[in-house]
Amino acid sequence: MRINGRWYRCLDGVIRPVIPVAIVSSDGDLKTRYFLVDTGAHRTVLTADLLEETGLQPLDPEFQLAGVGGEFPMVDIEAEIRLLRDTGQQVVIRNRCTAATDPDALEMSLLGRDIIDFFALIVDWPCRIVCLIGQNHHYAISAV
Numbered sequence: 001m002r003i004n005g006r007w008y009r010c011l012d013g014v015i016r017p018v019i020p021v022a023i024v025s026s027d028g029d030l031k032t033r034y035f036l037v038d039t040g041a042h043r044t045v046l047t048a049d050l051l052e053e054t055g056l057q058p059l060d061p062e063f064q065l066a067g068v069g070g071e072f073p074m075v076d077i078e079a080e081i082r083l084l085r086d087t088g089q090q091v092v093i094r095n096r097c098t099a100a101t102d103p104d105a106l107e108m109s110l111l112g113r114d115i116i117d118f119f120a121l122i123v124d125w126p127c128r129i130v131c132l133i134g135q136n137h138h139y140a141i142s143a144v
Helices: 048-054
Strands: 002-004 006-009 015-024 030-037 063-067 070-084 090-100 120-124 129-133
Touching: 002 070, 015 048, 015 129, 030 048, 048 070, 048 090
Parallel strands: none
Antiparallel strands: 002 129, 006 015, 015 030, 015 070, 063 070, 070 090, 120 129
16 A cells, blocks of 8 residues: 655745645545655644634643644544545545644645655655555565
């Protein structure tokens, strides 16, 4: 299984590794966004805008989550996450995620290790590759 991402130029002009992720909204629609590949994030985190757009309801009361930018109010949600395989099939992951409630907390949703750890992650700037691989796919590193 291979899930292709890409190098994406963000609003601040910095090029970052992203994976397209679809979230199933409360009315069954798919909301697809690029999620930043964040190996330092323990959990996948949705922006406040995406939380509002999906209509997903918080599971617990709001809490504070700390990151590089400080502490921000967050809530936990249950989300159905869909990733698109290179074959066109979808990988469906039902996961407890975190979502920002402050629109200024995050510019982009984060794909955290709660999902990344199911795969091998390749983030290769020189070859312009960003992908998740698993099952029948594998990779090798060799000297040239």
